[in-house]
Amino acid sequence: MHPLDVRHAVHTLPHQLEVWGDQVDRIVFTVDTRRSKSGRYSGNAYDESRRGLFALLEAIARQSSKAEIAEVDYSPAALESVRQRYFSTSRAYPEKAFDGGPFHAYFYGLLKADAEYVVHMDSDMLFGGGSQVWLEEAIGWLRTTPDTLFAGPLPGPPRADGTLGDLHGSFPGLTGIRPPERLAAAYPAYRFRSVSTRIFVIDQARFDASIGALDLVRPNLRRRIRARLFRQSPLSMPAEEILTAAMMSKGLSRIDFLGSGAGIYSLHPPYRTDAFYRELPHLISRIVAGAIPEAQRGDYDVNSSMFDWTEALRQKTAGRRLARAARALLSS
Incomplete structure (x- = not known):
């Protein structure tokens, strides 16, 4: 994931966990916070998006002992x-x-x-x-x-x-x-x-x-x-x-x-x-x-x-x- 993914991640991550969560032993949320110099990963609202994404992931991790967050x-x-x-x-x-x-x-x-x-x-x-x-x-x-x-x-x-x-x-x-x-x-x-x-x-x-x-x-x-x-x-x-x-x-x-x-x-x-x-x-x-x-x-x-x-x-x-x-x- 990237911070700018947060607008869809708030909906897709619960869906993905519903499908896959019980089939796996561990869940690793890999978050790439390195901003690109250009392209779609250099967009606006980065800091706000970053805070929102980590808040989402931390809330999920508190509810699931399987989940961990790995910042790249x-x-x-x-x-x-x-x-x-x-x-x-x-x-x-x-x-x-x-x-x-x-x-x-x-x-x-x-x-x-x-x-x-x-x-x-x-x-x-x-x-x-x-x-x-x-x-x-x-x-x-x-x-x-x-x-x-x-x-x-x-x-x-x-x-x-x-x-x-x-x-x-x-x-x-x-x-x-x-x-x-x-x-x-x-x-x-x-x-x-x-x-x-x-x-x-x-x-x-x-x-x-x-x-x-x-x-x-x-x-x-x-x-x-x-x-x-x-x-x-x-x-x-x-x-x-x-x-x-x-x-x-x-x-x-x-x-x-x-x-x-x-x-x-x-x-x-x-x-x-x-x-x-x-x-x-x-x-x-x-x-x-x-x-x-x-x-x-x-x-x-x-x-x-x-x-x-x-x-x-x-x-x-x-x-x-x-x-x-x-x-x-x-x-x-």
């Missing part, structure tokens, strides 16, 4: 500890990705979790189905499928025939990623050759045995120039590309599946508007109740059949994007 440590000693754990063969280890997005924060969180199996999720992830045996089933997949490093809930509400929608994720720094393949199971299950940092379960013992140390994926020249212009580090592409590149080089995979009974599937809200924050509790209630429009099934991003994104899409026009980029460039 950027000291030289902490950076070196994480580098030694996950990037031991790399001399360089960036604090942020080339675009100012989180990097060290992800791996610091994995280190703080200190567990063989870690369920990682971003603070805005939403979940339907609500199975309380999904994680047990995920560990079963990991234990019985030797080339699997990650597992995850089914991306998007299931279609009647179990097929996936158009998975439009992209990895600009990588090529040759094979499409997902359906696996034989009593419920929808697929093998992927990539991973998203939005939600995953990682087998850290298999990471040690199969990968051991990650390599950075260097941005191309255009992205390195952009990083320099916006005062960001030009050293690496985002964490999910690092992990995916390692999987590809070692022939490893990720298995996403629904699970038995109602299972669990994930949904991600792609935009942020004032209307979204107002309606988020109702949106979560609809997902938990299973009130899913047919056009949403198979799509892992909350689409316009489930929420009116008109205002958000208006803000995404090319002209407005360029204007925001120009303002950010001038400020940096």
Whole structure:
């Protein structure tokens, strides 16, 4: 999490704890308080948001003996500890990705979790189905499928025939990623050759045995120039590309599946508007109740059949994007 996530976290964290809290032994709230020099994590109201987020997390921690708060440590000693754990063969280890997005924060969180199996999720992830045996089933997949490093809930509400929608994720720094393949199971299950940092379960013992140390994926020249212009580090592409590149080089995979009974599937809200924050509790209630429009099934991003994104899409026009980029460039 980041302090500026507090507007959705007040609603999403209780929802996430309801789905996952009884399935895990420990809960670690990893909070990245390092402000980026530009981008969406350099926004206004930072101090107020920081106070609000920590108040929320401290209230949850008082109610749950499982929960702890880990503020991301950027000291030289902490950076070196994480580098030694996950990037031991790399001399360089960036604090942020080339675009100012989180990097060290992800791996610091994995280190703080200190567990063989870690369920990682971003603070805005939403979940339907609500199975309380999904994680047990995920560990079963990991234990019985030797080339699997990650597992995850089914991306998007299931279609009647179990097929996936158009998975439009992209990895600009990588090529040759094979499409997902359906696996034989009593419920929808697929093998992927990539991973998203939005939600995953990682087998850290298999990471040690199969990968051991990650390599950075260097941005191309255009992205390195952009990083320099916006005062960001030009050293690496985002964490999910690092992990995916390692999987590809070692022939490893990720298995996403629904699970038995109602299972669990994930949904991600792609935009942020004032209307979204107002309606988020109702949106979560609809997902938990299973009130899913047919056009949403198979799509892992909350689409316009489930929420009116008109205002958000208006803000995404090319002209407005360029204007925001120009303002950010001038400020940096």
